[in-house]
Structure formats: C-alpha cells, structure tokens
Amino acid sequence: MIYFDNAATTALDADVLKEMMPYLSEKFGNPSAIYGYGRETKLGIETARKYVAKTLGVAPGEIFFTSGGTESSNTAINSAVRDIGCKHIITSAIEHHATLYTAEHLDKQGAATLSLVNLTDIGHIDLIHLEELLASSNEKTLVTLMHANNEIGNLLDIEDVGNLCEKYNAIFHCDMVQTIAHYPINLKETKIHFASSAGHKFHGPKGIGVLYINNDVTINPMIYGGSQERNMRAGTENIYGIIGYAKALEIATNRYEEDSAYILDIKTYMAEQLRANFPNIKFNGDTLGKCLYTVLNVAFPQSDKTDMLLFNLDMAGICVSGGSACSSGASSVSHVIKALYGDEADKLVPIRFSFSHHNTKDEVDTVISKLKELV
Numbered sequence: 001m002i003y004f005d006n007a008a009t010t011a012l013d014a015d016v017l018k019e020m021m022p023y024l025s026e027k028f029g030n031p032s033a034i035y036g037y038g039r040e041t042k043l044g045i046e047t048a049r050k051y052v053a054k055t056l057g058v059a060p061g062e063i064f065f066t067s068g069g070t071e072s073s074n075t076a077i078n079s080a081v082r083d084i085g086c087k088h089i090i091t092s093a094i095e096h097h098a099t100l101y102t103a104e105h106l107d108k109q110g111a112a113t114l115s116l117v118n119l120t121d122i123g124h125i126d127l128i129h130l131e132e133l134l135a136s137s138n139e140k141t142l143v144t145l146m147h148a149n150n151e152i153g154n155l156l157d158i159e160d161v162g163n164l165c166e167k168y169n170a171i172f173h174c175d176m177v178q179t180i181a182h183y184p185i186n187l188k189e190t191k192i193h194f195a196s197s198a199g200h201k202f203h204g205p206k207g208i209g210v211l212y213i214n215n216d217v218t219i220n221p222m223i224y225g226g227s228q229e230r231n232m233r234a235g236t237e238n239i240y241g242i243i244g245y246a247k248a249l250e251i252a253t254n255r256y257e258e259d260s261a262y263i264l265d266i267k268t269y270m271a272e273q274l275r276a277n278f279p280n281i282k283f284n285g286d287t288l289g290k291c292l293y294t295v296l297n298v299a300f301p302q303s304d305k306t307d308m309l310l311f312n313l314d315m316a317g318i319c320v321s322g323g324s325a326c327s328s329g330a331s332s333v334s335h336v337i338k339a340l341y342g343d344e345a346d347k348l349v350p351i352r353f354s355f356s357h358h359n360t361k362d363e364v365d366t367v368i369s370k371l372k373e374l375v
Contacts, residue, residue, distance in 0.1 A: 002363045003319045007150055007178065007295055007354035012244075013203040019247040020205065023240040031237055032228065041239050048246035055253055057186030058212060064229050065242050066222075068209035069177035069198035070098040073144075075211055076173040076194035077102045079219035080142040081112045086171055087139035090115045092125060093339040094151070096175055098196075099144050100335075113139070123154045123285045123340050130161070134168040141168065146175035148182075151323045151336040151352055152285030153295030155179075162191030171217065177201055178292060180210075181252035182260070193217050199241065203356070204248030208241030259357045264293035266355050270364045274298055277368060278375065284337065284350060294355050299337065299348035305375050306349040313351075316370050321352050 003011070023044060029037025031045055046060070053060040066072045077099065080086040089103045089112045107114035115133050118126040125145060134141060143165050148155050158174060165172040173194040179185065180195070181202035187195055195212040199205055213219065219232075226234035252259070271288065274281055284297040300306045310322055323334030338345040353367075 001317045001319065002359075002367060004353045004355065004359065004363070004367065005319045005321050006356040006359075007201070007292075007352065008321060009200045009206065010203045010356055011358060012205060013248060013251055015251060016204055016244045016247045020240040020244045023243050027239075031239065032226070041237075045237055045239060045242050048242045051246045052210060052249060055249055056180070056212065057188040059215065061230070062187075062212055062215055064211045064213060064222075064232055065237065065245070066209045066211050066233065067207055067238070068200070069096075069175065069196045070209075071222075072194075072196035072198075072209050072211035073098040073173070073175055074102050075219075075222045076196065076213075077106070077142065077144055079222075080144075080171050080173065080194070081106055083219040084142075084171055084217060085140045086142035087112050088115065088137045088141040089113070089144065090117055090130065090133050090137075090141060090170075091144045092117050092119060094119065094123060094149055094336045095144070095146055096150055096177070097335075099146070099175055103144065112142070117145075119339065122289075123149065123152050123336075124290070125156055125161070127157070127160055127164070131164055131168075134164055134170055137168070137170075141170040142173060143170050144173040144175070146178070148176075148178040148292045148295075149285065149336065150178050151295075151334055152297045152340075153178075153287075153292035154285045155290045155292065157290075158190055158192065166191050177209075178294075181249050182256075182292070182294065184253070184256060187212055187214075199245035199248055202248050202252045205241050205244040208238055208245045210245065255357070260293055262357055263355050263359070266359055266361060266364060267293060267296050267353075269361050270296055270353060270368075273364060273368045274371075277372060282348065284340065296353045296355075297350060298353075299350040300375060302347050302349050309349050309351065309374060312374050313367075313370065318367055318370060322350055323352060 029041045031042040049060050049063050053063045091103050103114050106112045118129040171193045174192045176195045177198045180197040193214045197210040199208040222233045282299040333345045337350045
C-alpha cells in the first residue's frame with residue numbers, strides 16, 4: 001500500500017502513541033477531580049498547554065483545546081459575529097468547508113453579510129481586491145482565510161493580510177490546519193486574532209485540535225456546562241488527545257529542517273516525473289512557488305481512461321484523493337478546482353498527492369508506472 005494522502009490525515013507517530021498510553025491506562029483520573037488521580041491528569045493537560053503555547057510563541061491562556069480544526073474554525077467565525085460584533089465576513093471560494101459553510105450559514109441567517117475575495121489565475125488571494133473590500137465595508141469585518149490551501153497547497157501571505165486587517169480594524173481568523181507543526185510559526189509576531197489547528201495533520205491523534213484566541217479579543221464560552229478550558233469549553237477533556245497533540249508538535253518542531261527538505265525533494269521529484277511522462281497534465285496552484293512542500297495537485301484531461309482514475313489507483317493499492325478528505329474517492333470535481341477553472345473544471349480529473357517523511361522516491365516511481373498503465 002502506498003499512502004499519498006497525508007493532507008487528509010497522517011499516521012500516528014509511534015513515540016506519540018507511547019506518550020499517550022499511560023493516559024489510556026493507569027492515568028485515568030478526571031482532571032476536574034481534586035484527588036491525586038485528577039491532579040495527575042490535570043497536570044498533564046496544563047503541561048501540554050504550556051508546551052504548545054511556548055512553541056507557538058503565545059501565552060498558555062490563549063490556547064484552547066478543541067476536537068479539531070472544524071470545531072476551532074466554527075468557534076472562531078461564530079464568536080467573531082456573535083461576541084465581537086462582526087457583521088461582514090470576507091473569505092474566499094477555496095476555503096475549507098468548515099469555513100465556507102459556516103460563513104454561508106451566517107449570511108443566510110442574516111447575522112452577517114458575506115463577500116468573496118477574488119483569486120489570481122493560480123489561486124492566490126488577490127490582496128488588492130481584499131483591501132478594496134475592507135475599505136468599502138461600513139461594518140465591523142471578519143477576514144477568514146487559510147494559511148495554506150488543503151487541496152492545492154497555496155500559501156497565504158499572513159503578514160500582508162494581518163497588516164490590512166489592522167489598517168481597517170478587522171478581525172483576522174486563519175485556518176492553519178495545514179501549516180502549524182509544518183512550519184516554524186510564532187503567532188505573537190502575527191496580527192492574527194484566531195487560529196485553527198488539528199493534531200492528526202502532523203502525526204498526532206485524531207479528535208484533538210487547538211484554537212488560538214488572542215488576548216486582545218474576548219468571546220463567550222464555546223460550550224456551556226462546566227468549568228473546563230477556563231470556563232470556555234465545557235466537557236471532560238480529551239486527555240490522551242491533548243498529550244498526543246503536544247508530543248506530535250514537539251517531534252515535528254524538532255524534525256522540521258530535516259523533514260521539510262526531505263519531503264520537498266520527494267514532491268519536486270514527482271512533479272518532474274509527472275511533467276516528463278504526461279505532457280497534457282495541468283499543475284494546479286502555485287506548485288513549486290508559494291506552496292506547501294507537502295502537497296502536489298495535478299489534473300489529467302478527462303477521458304475514458306481517466307474517468308475512474310481515483311478508483312483504479314485505489315484498486316492498485318495507491319491512496320490519493322481528488323481534493324479534500326471529504327471528497328476522497330469521489331468523482332465530482334472539488335469546489336477549489338471549480339473556483340480556479342470555472343466550467344473548464346468539468347473537463348479535468350484532479351488528483352492531490354500529499355507526502356510525509358514516511359514516503360520514498362521508490363513509491364513515486366511505482367505510482368508513475370501505474371499511472372502510465374492507466375492513462
């Protein structure tokens with residue numbers, strides 16, 4: 001089996017599992033309990049929080065553990081409208097559905113109006129249009145844009161966007177699910193008010209995420225019913241998930257230089273092999289420019305041979321997707337590709353290859369060979 005879908009989820013690191021195991025067995029106390037078992041698990045949570053905060057350059061009080069990126073983004077967007085008074089939301093047509101669907105829902109409910117910022121030909125955010133939207137807004141505005149697109153990998157210039165948000169007194173939420181732990185990030189050096197993250201994108205466990213909330217903004221509780229997460233998110237904590245998140249972040253941070261160079265080399269090699277063997281292929285996004293080193297998105301022209309390409313690759317033991325995780329194995333073209341190409345998207349069969357340090361160039365050669373058979 002060849003696994004080239006690491007943007008969807010990654011394999012749990014063995015050292016992360018080892019760190020989690022005591023909290024799945026003998027360290028089982030409820031962190032809200034006052035006796036020893038409870039104090040032990042509470043200490044584990046707060047130690048993890050301090051490590052995450054230190055790594056991201058923020059205060060522990062600005063880090064809140066959630067169930068993942070989707071909850072974090074939903075919370076940030078809804079809270080900005082409900083608690084901070086944002087009546088205008090600016091986002092893009094290529095955001096993750098956790099952002100898009102939330103913004104569209106608020107627009108339909110009349111809680112906030114929605115504007116979509118233009119994209120460049122290769123899928124970057126048009127910063128000139130973003131400033132025009134901000135300058136023309138008469139309402140408190142939330143800008144919610146992802147740091148790296150989960151399908152095509154394009155990277156956002158968060159410094160420029162943050163400066164624009166500051167200039168026009170806007171709130172900035174950034175979906176950083178694909179970048180936290182994949183790049184050195186100091187959130188305190190940015191002008192971001194909310195940031196979302198998910199542990200399973202960097203070899204941590206599923207079901208655990210982080211929401212960064214800058215101390216300059218105040219929101220009401222995400223979930224009511226208990227005092228957990230400093231009265232912000234009621235419910236017994238996902239202790240082993242939190243422990244695993246922190247350990248995975250530690251490993252990724254320590255291995256960044258080595259792993260990023262190794263993975264980029266694999267991505268570059270695959271891009272070269274695809275270009276050499278499939279002259280009609282289209283590269284989606286800013287492939288070898290301002291782009292994630294982990295993601296390579298290409299499109300084959302639609303034909304009888306490519307209609308079932310994802311399915312046939314799956315049958316050959318090759319795991320890839322046509323877009324985000326929610327569309328893996330589906331035949332319909334993703335909303336990101338449609339936003340880039342319009343009606344022309346229906347003539348394309350996109351494939352996202354996404355890599356980790358577990359992958360090899362031999363695997364690339366095997367995939368290229370199978371693609372040549374199929375296409």
